Amino acid sequence: MSEAAHDLHAEQRRTGMWRNRFLALLDRTPVPTAICHLDGTIGVANPAFAEALAVRPSQLRDRHVLEFFQAKVRRDYDKLVAGLQRGGRARLVIAVQFPGGTGELTVQAVSDDDGSGLLLTLRITPVPADVQLSDREAEILRLIAGGATSAAVAAELGITGDGVNYHLTRMSDRFGVPNRTALVARAYSLGLLDPTAWPPR
Structure with missing residues (x-):
């Protein structure tokens, strides 16, 4: 093997070694x-x-x-x-x-x-603890984001329309928004609804 070929082979080995070290470090970084x-x-x-x-x-x-x-x-x-x-x-x-x-x-x-x-x-961005959703709230929010009325949500979930409105009011208060439209927008901005999915989830 010529000296140039030997040097090239040694350089390739060093490059491979550093690449492997980098990938191992990448895997371990949080x-x-x-x-x-x-x-x-x-x-x-x-x-x-x-x-x-x-x-x-x-x-x-x-x-x-x-x-x-x-x-x-x-x-x-x-x-x-x-x-x-x-x-x-x-x-x-x-x-x-x-x-x-x-x-x-x-x-x-x-x-x-x-x-x-x-x-x-x-x-x-961490979701603030005061905007974490219960399973019931998440279901209601998902259906409202998809365009369902309070009556339609109530029928789907087997609760009353007043129950749906109660949950919506509580979520709006926690999120600091005035209405259900703003509530849905805030939920998307916090990552509580998937912006890539339709119907919402």
Whole structure:
């Protein structure tokens, strides 16, 4: 083996060793983290990232990040894409909704020997304890979000219309909103309703 080939082989071994160490560290970090291609296709995600999305890490590979996240402000996502197309390397924090929650997705372009990619980290917004829902409240909210009237909800759940209105009033008071329309909007913003699902759940 020539000296150049030997040096190349040694460098490849060192690169592989550092890549394996990085992946082991990624798996152990509690911060939800993923690495994507520039087009948004997920290459690797750690268990914390997968857990936030209620899937296994292997189920994220080769899926597009926008299958799971919706930018709360669409122009933020458009700004990110435009910046990357211009070769930008800026770090951008985007408010997002995802099944089961809301949070901030930090997106940063990174480069290595294989080219450029995106490093994603997710900060999940905790749901305040005073807006946790009982099973009954969650059922009522889901049906109301789907457009059901109080009478229709009462018939579906086998309770009275006054019972439905009682629950809606209590939830509105806890969420600090004036009516059921605002209640539904607040529930989506807190991640209590899945923004990607119809009918609501």
